[in-house]
Amino acid sequence: MQNAPIRYLKGIGPKRSISFEARGVNTIEELLYYFPRRYEDRSNFASISSLKEGQIYTIKAQVLAAGQRYSWRRRSFSITEAALEDGTGKISCVWFNQPYLKAYLKAGSSMILYGKVERYNARLQMSNPEYEFLDGQDDDSLNVGRIVPVYTLPQGFSQRSLRHLIKNALDEFLPKINDPLPFDLRSRNDLVNLAESLRNIHFPADLDLQKQAHRRLSFEEFFIFQLPLVLRKLSRKERSGIAHLVEGKLSEDFISSLSFNLTGAQAKVLAEIKSDMAASQAMHRLLQGDVGSGKTVVATLACLVAIQSGHQAAFMAPTEILARQHYEKISSQLSKLNFEGRKLRVALLIGQDKEKENIYRNLKSGNIDLIIGTHALLQEELSFKNLSLIVIDEQHKFGVGQRALLPEKGDNSDVLIMTATPIPRTLAITLYGDLDISVINELPAGRIPIKTMHFEQKNIQQAYALAKEELKLGCQAYIIYPVIEESYALDIAGAKKMFAELKSGEFRDFRVGLIHGQLKTKEQDAVMLKFKNKELDLLVSTTILEVGIDIANATCMIIESAERFGLSQLHQLRGRIGRGKFASTCLLISDCPSSEAEARMKAMVDSNDGFRISEEDLKIRGPGEFFGRRQHGLAELKIANPLTQMQLLKAAREEAINLLKQDSGLKERAHQPLKEKLLQRFPEYEKLMLIG
Ligand code: ADP
Ligand code: MG
DSSP states (O other), X not given: OTTSBGGGSTTOOHHHHHHHHXXXXXXXXXXXXXXXXXXXXXXXXXXXXXXXXXXXXEEEEEEEEEEEEEOSSSTTOEEEEEEEEOSSOEEEEEEESOGGGGGGOOTTOEEEEEEXXXXXXXXXXXXXXXXXXXXXXXXXXXXXXXXXXXXXXXXXXXXXXXXXXXXXXXXXXXXXXXXXXXXXXXXXXXXXXXXXXXXXXXXXXXXXXXXXXXXXHHHHHHHHHHXXXXXXXXXXXXXXXXXOOOSOHHHHHHHHHSSSOOOHHHHHHHHHHHHHHHSSBOOEEEEEEOTTSOHHHHHHHHHHHHHHTTOEEEEEOSSHHHHHHHHHHHHHHHTTXXXXXXXXXXXXXXXXXXXXXXXXXXXXHTOOXXXXXXXXXXXXXXXXXSEEEEEESSGGGSOHHHHHHGGGTSTTOEEEEEESSOOOHHXXXXXXXXXXXXXXXXXXXXXXXXXXXXXXXXXXXHHHHHHHHHHHTTOEEEEEOSBSSOBTTTTBOBHHHHHHHHHHTTTTTSOEEEEOTTSOXXXXXXXXXXXXXXXXXXXXXXXXXXSOOOOTTEEEEEETTGGGSOHHHHXXXXXXXXXXXXXXXXXXXXXXXXXXXXXXXXXHHHOOXXXXXXXXXXXXXXXXXXXXXXXXXXXXXXXXXXXXXHHHHHHHHHHHHXXXXXXXXXXXXXXXXXXXXXXXXXXXXXXXHXXX
């Protein structure tokens, strides 16, 4: 009944239901969950005589007079002005480019205004305040004299009409609504019931009640979000895996062949992985570590554990360049090793390989021990003889769907997922609640921290000069542009044109190369190879370099139009240098058009630590933006915030584990409303629950 389409509500025709659908509201229940964007305390209005400059107020006042003029600079730009008074004083308001407003600003009409008070020509003024007219025919008990919700408006609605609609829906449906949170869970966690919380999130009698409602609804969001993750995790625990031989000659030989000792963090993580791999349940582990922290070595060791146990391993990278690089590095590292009197057989599979058929055959017959590749590894025709480990590198580059696909290849395979965009632990749990998490929180000793500097565009010569000094010493450098072709509209330089310019101008004494995503893979590989073999000094590039590229002799990176990149992305890019024994420099070029861009530059200059950077990035952008659309789920959290409500998230997760341990199929009577709600959100979980 609450699932009925919204057009069945009184007062909503087809037109209005369409504008609701555009906001993701299709059913009556979704309307009840359409939460206010903010509240206004209209039980007490500020009197105009008490207003202070620089503060935000809600006032109630009458229009004295209004007028409209047009900007002399831009004829079409309207400026609407009104003088208002409330018995204690007068204030003027202006609205820019809202010409229709004039018709409503009749002398004597009563309105509510919300906005910041400024001083203009020695008088107080509000510019572009939010407003609401009070002379409707309807009952004003919803709109004044109380705490009032303010919504993001679907097209065709006013605040008043939407309030009215939601109030009616609440009155009609709350008495019949089922609470998805079982009673005992609510009392354990001190949560109000659903009907009460929905009423108080929209029309709270006071702010305490609003807070209680907010807490309860946030808990519910976290809980419903965690259930499928926990369910998946529990059902995997039951899935039998392969008990690997974790101590063996092959893995030991590899460790002794390395020119360095594992860091403490690497050793700790390796122990966690080994203990998973030794167990007879399948591993599902996320390995987080900053760029250059040495995740690949750990993953290679895990592959060797699989191989010495008589199985095959697969290593999947997000781009062809990266797959090739992993292949070259790993196969050369492993070439020294002997296993049961023979060499290891490592192969590369990317896209349209000529060798494809051959590789398929050898994977099937068990003639390949380790296959490294791109998502080409996901192809349906491909099958293994006895795959037992899947490594997925830079998982944030793969869609969630792709992440789910690979494990089906090897039914009992262990899965190790690696990411160089480390995120705070609570957030990792929200997002990857179905995985166990390991963290490498230490860089190998002897790394020289990268020095990062910020230049304005007009000082770019200084940056070029610093880069040239590096080149003269025999080191190499990157210059990164946000786009391939320049954009006049956005006024940003592009890689192609700048390549031509730099090659014959600023860097004419050096060998300059160009790489970007429009080049064919073969051409890209050729350029990378030349750079790697030091046949190029300077590489002009786009973000194609963002992940993984590992060339120790590159010690300088210039990033132009740096404001066009996100913070985490800048850090990833910067991770391409500082990988060898020489000190490295990262030079950010940006005029910082916004305070946000400035904050990003500052964070980069101040810190080299990936965890701090991503926390900063999260703070600047918020979780939804940070993860983007592809990481569905977080974007669906409408009211809960994992950054500010960590305790609540933890409690919700624990309750989800409790509940599913006791009733994994949600069969108990008390769990039916929850089951209904869960399947509404995630229909695909029907199958998993049947198993339980
Ligand atoms: P990540 O994949 O985490 O970005 P890599 O595994 O590619 O990092 O390691 C970066 C570089 O550091 C590689 O050249 C690798 O050989 C080297 N390396 C890895 N572990 C260590 C260590 N413990 N000590 C010194 N160098 C290391
Ligand atoms: Mg890596």
